[in-house]
Amino acid sequence: xxxxxxxxxxxxxxxxxxxxxxxxxxxxxxxxxxxxxxxxxxxxxxxxxxxxxxxxxxxxxxxxxxxxxxxxxxxxxxxxxxxxxxxxxxxxxxxxxxxxxxxxxxxxxxxxxxxxxxxxxxxxxxxxxxxxxxxxxxxxxxxxxxxxxxxxxxxxxxxxxxxxxxxxxxxxxxxxxxxxxxxxxxxxxxxxxxxxxxxxxxxxxxxxxxxxxxxxxxxxxxxxxxxxxxxxxxxxxxxxxxxxxxxxxxxxxxxxxxxxxxxxxxxxxxxxxxxxxxxxxxxxxxxxxxxxxxxxxxxxxxxxxxxxxxxxxxxxxxxxxxxxxxxxxxxxxxxxxxxxxxxxxxxxxxxxxxxxxxxxxxxxxxxxxxxxxxxxxxxx
Amino acid sequence: xxxxxxxxxxxxxxxxxxxxxxxxxxxxxxxxxxxxxxxxxxxxxxxxxxxxxxxxxxxxxxxxxxxxxxxxxxxxxxxxxxxxxxxxxxxxxxxxxxxxxxxxxxxxxxxxxxxxxxxxxxxxxxxxxxxxxxxxxxxxxxxxxxxxxxxxxxxxxxxxxxxxxxxxxxxxxxxxxxxxxxxxxxxxxxxxxxxxxxxxxxxxxxxxxxxxxxxxxxxxxxxxxxxxxxxxxxxxxxxxxxxxxxxxxxxxxxxxxxxxxxxxxxxxxxxxxxxxxxxxxxxxxxxxxxxxxxxxxxxxxxxxxxxxxxxxxxxxxxxxxxxxxxxxxxxxxxxxxxxxxxxxxxxxxxxxxxxxxxxxxxxxxxxxxxxxxxxxxxxx
Numbered sequence: 001x002x003x004x005x006x007x008x009x010x011x012x013x014x015x016x017x018x019x020x021x022x023x024x025x026x027x028x029x030x031x032x033x034x035x036x037x038x039x040x041x042x043x044x045x046x047x048x049x050x051x052x053x054x055x056x057x058x059x060x061x062x063x064x065x066x067x068x069x070x071x072x073x074x075x076x077x078x079x080x081x082x083x084x085x086x087x088x089x090x091x092x093x094x095x096x097x098x099x100x101x102x103x104x105x106x107x108x109x110x111x112x113x114x115x116x117x118x119x120x121x122x123x124x125x126x127x128x129x130x131x132x133x134x135x136x137x138x139x140x141x142x143x144x145x146x147x148x149x150x151x152x153x154x155x156x157x158x159x160x161x162x163x164x165x166x167x168x169x170x171x172x173x174x175x176x177x178x179x180x181x182x183x184x185x186x187x188x189x190x191x192x193x194x195x196x197x198x199x200x201x202x203x204x205x206x207x208x209x210x211x212x213x214x215x216x217x218x219x220x221x222x223x224x225x226x227x228x229x230x231x232x233x234x235x236x237x238x239x240x241x242x243x244x245x246x247x248x249x250x251x252x253x254x255x256x257x258x259x260x261x262x263x264x265x266x267x268x269x270x271x272x273x274x275x276x277x278x279x280x281x282x283x284x285x286x287x288x289x290x291x292x293x294x295x296x297x298x299x300x301x302x303x304x305x306x307x308x309x310x311x312x313x314x315x316x317x318x319x320x321x322x323x324x325x326x327x328x329x330x331x332x333x334x335x336x337x338x339x340x341x342x343x344x345x346x347x348x349x350x351x352x353x354x355x356x357x358x359x360x361x362x363x364x365x366x367x368x369x370x371x372x373x374x375x376x377x378x379x380x
Numbered sequence: 381x382x383x384x385x386x387x388x389x390x391x392x393x394x395x396x397x398x399x400x401x402x403x404x405x406x407x408x409x410x411x412x413x414x415x416x417x418x419x420x421x422x423x424x425x426x427x428x429x430x431x432x433x434x435x436x437x438x439x440x441x442x443x444x445x446x447x448x449x450x451x452x453x454x455x456x457x458x459x460x461x462x463x464x465x466x467x468x469x470x471x472x473x474x475x476x477x478x479x480x481x482x483x484x485x486x487x488x489x490x491x492x493x494x495x496x497x498x499x500x501x502x503x504x505x506x507x508x509x510x511x512x513x514x515x516x517x518x519x520x521x522x523x524x525x526x527x528x529x530x531x532x533x534x535x536x537x538x539x540x541x542x543x544x545x546x547x548x549x550x551x552x553x554x555x556x557x558x559x560x561x562x563x564x565x566x567x568x569x570x571x572x573x574x575x576x577x578x579x580x581x582x583x584x585x586x587x588x589x590x591x592x593x594x595x596x597x598x599x600x601x602x603x604x605x606x607x608x609x610x611x612x613x614x615x616x617x618x619x620x621x622x623x624x625x626x627x628x629x630x631x632x633x634x635x636x637x638x639x640x641x642x643x644x645x646x647x648x649x650x651x652x653x654x655x656x657x658x659x660x661x662x663x664x665x666x667x668x669x670x671x672x673x674x675x676x677x678x679x680x681x682x683x684x685x686x687x688x689x690x691x692x693x694x695x696x697x698x699x700x701x702x703x704x705x706x707x708x709x710x711x712x713x714x715x716x717x718x719x720x721x722x723x724x725x726x727x728x729x730x731x732x733x734x735x736x737x738x739x740x741x742x743x744x745x746x747x748x749x750x751x752x753x754x755x756x757x758x759x760x
Binding site: 128 | 381428433434436437440441442443445446447449450451454455456457458459460461462463464465468471474475477478479481482483484507508510511513514614615616617618619620621632636746747750751
């Protein structure tokens with residue numbers, strides 16, 4: 001199997017409202033990744049994989065992949081756009097890895113982008129809500145309401161209280177405050193989190209990721225010459241209707257994607273030194289860490305309260321601030337996780353640097369566990 | 381390199397206005413392809429690749445790929461949606477082939493779908509027009525106007541007249557009339573074509589594909605046991621801005637994709653017995669046949685007038701009626717081309733059957749030559 005190296009990584013700052021549209025942000029991030037790769041010019045790129053959920057709706061733009069190729073001067077590459085709701089970015093990475101492993105592409109450019117500020121919050125919420133199962137949509141269920149129900153049950157069955165949820169938010173805001181690319185760069189206290197406005201009981205405003213504008217890009221390359229290797233990536237669907245899950249706290253797509261990614265790479269869970277987890281809601285960081293096998297079921301909250309997932313903990317989680325504080329431009333998130341991990345593995349993460357990590361894991365989730373993608377990176 | 385077989389193929393009839401939405405049509409086509417594959421159950425599918433341009437805009441549905449997995453009972457596969465404007469279907473096939481060749485998937489389900497009747501024609505035209513370059517969009521250029529300009533120049537430089545364009549429409553309507561899946565099943569005369577309302581001079585109504593609803597699906601499988609082999613597929617971008625092309629009649633994405641597909645398979649052009657070509661406008665069938673190397677530049681019209689591209693000609697083109705008569709539900713078209721070729725190579729095409737074809741070629745184009753995908757199928 002062809003080795004896949006991360007030749008370059010770059011992103012724009014994530015913001016509540018950017019000065020630019022999806023094409024311009026995608027182009028900025030792509031140039032940063034290409035410049036970071038050093039000796040890779042647009043003409044060297046053999047495939048372009050754009051992760052984006054809804055440029056048609058958010059940005060009145062169709063054919064973003066071809067417009068991006070034109071803007072960059074990439075000419076003749078294979079190009080398309082990959083959509084997998086909020087996991088569109090990681091799905092684009094997965095397709096890029098396939099292209100390299102299948103022998104189709106020697107230099108693959110992956111760009112994730114979303115500009116959610118282009119429509120008002122009601123329209124964005126409606127658009128995103130249409131990813132839930134028709135029967136659940138008709139009942140008025142949205143992603144925040146699913147997360148609220150899960151959080152309620154998590155607290156009830158594990159013995160955790162709202163301090164456990166707040167601890168996730170406090171940690172991720174602390175990390176974001178050290179990340180110049182983060183949308184929120186302000187530390188918060190547990191008291192602020194606990195007293196923020198209710199969204200979906202017991203979840204409050206600080207338990208929820210914001211809507212964001214931003215783009216992130218990586219250049220993948222066949223062969224073994226780069227400092228960071230994309231060791232493996234795997235995806236898996238779960239049930240579409242949340243109500244069909246035997247255990248309402250189980251997110252089977254996550255455990256399946258994780259199991260496959262570890263099998264694909266031959267790595268053990270103990271090898272992971274830093275993780276980027278899809279914390280669209282604080283409770284999801286806990287549930288996903290458990291599904292991935294880092295903690296026993298119902299126990300990730302204790303590790304979080306004890307600092308085990310802090311920058312200097314046993315398993316630093318979301319060093320860049322996560323979706324919670326770095327922000328969550330839907331299609332960009334999965335790629336931004338890999339940009340952060342690349343910087344961490346190279347030792348380039350400045351004030352938020354984890355001590356000497358050699359292996360990083362990213363988990364990007366589409367919908368409320370409809371589809372998950374798990375990626376493992378290794379320092380060479 | 382892993383061999384890729386076409387285990388099953390199926391589609392819905394293409395219609396001006398279907399009784400169902402994108403999810404339902406996708407599900408119908410998928411079931412037909414799975415049933416056709418015989419021994420493949422939804423639980424055997426390891427990857428799902430949905431080709432679709434704009435379900436968010438046309439159908440108010442996000443996360444179509446996950447909804448489809450839920451509806452079919454595919455659980456645990458890798459799944460995503462591929463968008464490449466009007467070549468979304470063939471791009472999804474390309475990614476499925478990558479997944480099989482990369483060792484990720486043993487049974488790949490590809491479903492192309494679009495429901496364009498869900499919005500009015502003005503909104504559909506506006507949505508599609510946003511794929512052209514910003515500068516060209518601001519000048520009011522649309523796909524029909526590009527096609528009209530190209531047709532005008534083609535007639536001027538080749539010595540062809542409007543009868544040559546009408547001959548494409550007459551042939552494709554004749555083929556569509558023999559295809560129960562075609563949107564238009566009525567033969568037309570050259571005189572009807574020539575006297576139909578003007579759209580973009582010299583192109584008339586019968587020179588243009590309709591807007592359509594429909595879905596098509598194929599099941600791809602690793603190994604050499606199926607009657608039809610997906611011998612190879614290749615994609616290439618051209619320039620985004622049409623004005624940047626040195627020759628306004630050259631569609632470089634098409635010649636590049638064709639050259640790569642032939643190189644990928646080792647097949648010669650002479651081996652091709654039947655072709656499905658992206659005739660969104662009649663002039664495109666002529667230009668693309670020339671770009672693919674089947675005819676010298678500026679000469680495909682003579683072969684068409686002489687019957688060379690008819691069902692009993694040297695190179696039968698668009699036996700199912702093409703985009704012109706079968707219809708053009710954007711994301712479905714590239715998959716429907718492969719369904720038609722599979723039926724032709726198996727000898728299952730009834731009244732429109734080409735005599736004993738062993739090799740088929742499909743060409744699906746995104747935008748006005750922004751991106752092209754060429755696929756070759758062989759009977760085993």
